[in-house]
Amino acid sequence: MRALRFERFGGPEVLTVGEVADPVADDGMAIVAVKAASINPSDLMDVSGRMEGTTLPRIPGRDFAGVVLEGPDDWVGAEVWGTGGDIGFTRDGSHAQRMALPIDALVRKPETLNFAEAATIGVNYVVGWLGAIETARLAAGETIAVFGVSGGVGGAVAQIARAMGAHRVLGVAPRAPAAGSPAAEAIDEFVPFNDDTDVPAEIRRITSGQGADVVYDAVGGVTTSSAVASLSHRGRLVVISAIGTSTVEIDLRDFYHRELRMLGADSRKLDAAASAERLKRISPYFERGEFRPLPIAQAFDLDHGPDAYRAIAEKKARGAVVIQP
Known part of the structure; x- marks a missing residue:
């Protein structure tokens, strides 16, 4: 089969496209023909060597959608989708014509999504669900502020919060989500993150001085101080990233007097099978049209994978980038 591959860490220039051995379906495994696979920022970080645990040589790519070629009889021919914190890091990934996966990692693709759309869901919605629902335990009637709402994860969190009955969904980012996008339609108000805006003050104004019950910070680092200051009493901050700096200062007296909680969520800890369990919970929302995929900005064939x-x-690209092997 043909695959995108890297044998050393670096920029897109270390990626090559060529023939590699077909994956083999050992016991407990299935072979999937990849119809589409998105590229996440974490895939780029994987290739550059900024993600822990990657073993070389490696085929990158976490998210995928395709058709089962080999496996249990009741799975052969099924249209599936998936993601995983091991895929593309310690297990060959989706930027290839075929991939081998544990049978427990197979999830039937919602019929409402085509392959390209389904390939954009995995990382964004799994870490969105992990952070907002499982970690922060966002409840109906609460207010959530989503930092990085214009990105893939932020847009997913905004939709998840809306579906879970959040009282108010606030979006924070340097620029607003595109008009008509799923994120734009999920948020109640947008707060620009720039030098001219006091984001915590604006969030307190919108919430009548209370602040947000949950802040989901999909950026981290450069946004952490504002995120902490935007919380209500006993508010919960979820952090999934650290952009610009990995160390921040907070006022500990303020932190404990307001009884705040800072929580981390890492989708890399969820392998393909654990991620599949989350996708099974998420699937019905796509089937009902409550969740919508990111718009696809660009699509590439495998030979142009480095360009992707x-x-x-x-x-x-303002939207998802996909490879269609």
Whole structure:
């Protein structure tokens, strides 16, 4: 089969496309023909060597959608989708014509999504669900502020919060989500993150001085101080990333007097099978149309896979970038 592969860490230039051995369906495994696979920022970080645990040589790519070629009889021919914190890191990934997966990692793709759309869901919605629902335990009637709402994870969190009955969903980012996008339609108000806006003050104004019950910070680092200051009494901050800096200062007296909680969520800790369990919970929302995929900005064939990675590295695409092997 043909695959995108890297044998050393670096930029998109270390990626090569060529023939590699077909994956083998050992006991407990299935072979999936990859119809589409998205590229996440974490895939770019994987190739660059900024993610822990990657073993070389490796085929990258966490998210996928495709058709089962080999496996149990009741799965052969099924349209599936998936993701995993091991896929593309310690297990060959989805940026190839075929991939081998544990049978427990197979999840039937919602019929409402085509392959390209389904390939954009995995990381964004799994870490969104993990952080907002399982970690922060967002409850109906609460207010959530989503930092990085214009990105893939932030847009997913906004939709998840809306579906879970949040009283108010606030979006924070340098620029607003595109009009008509799923994120734009899920938020109640947008707060720009720039030098001219006091984000915590604006969030307190919107919430009548209370602040947000939950802040989901999909950026981290440069946003952490504002995120903490935006919380209500006993508010919960979820952090999934650290952009610009990995160390921050907080006022500990303020932190404990307001009885705040800071929580981390890491989708890398969820392998393909554990991620599949989350996708099973998420699937009905797509089937009912309550969740919508990100718009696809660019699609590439496998031979132009390095160009797809450059599109992510250069941050020129407003929407998802997919490879269609």
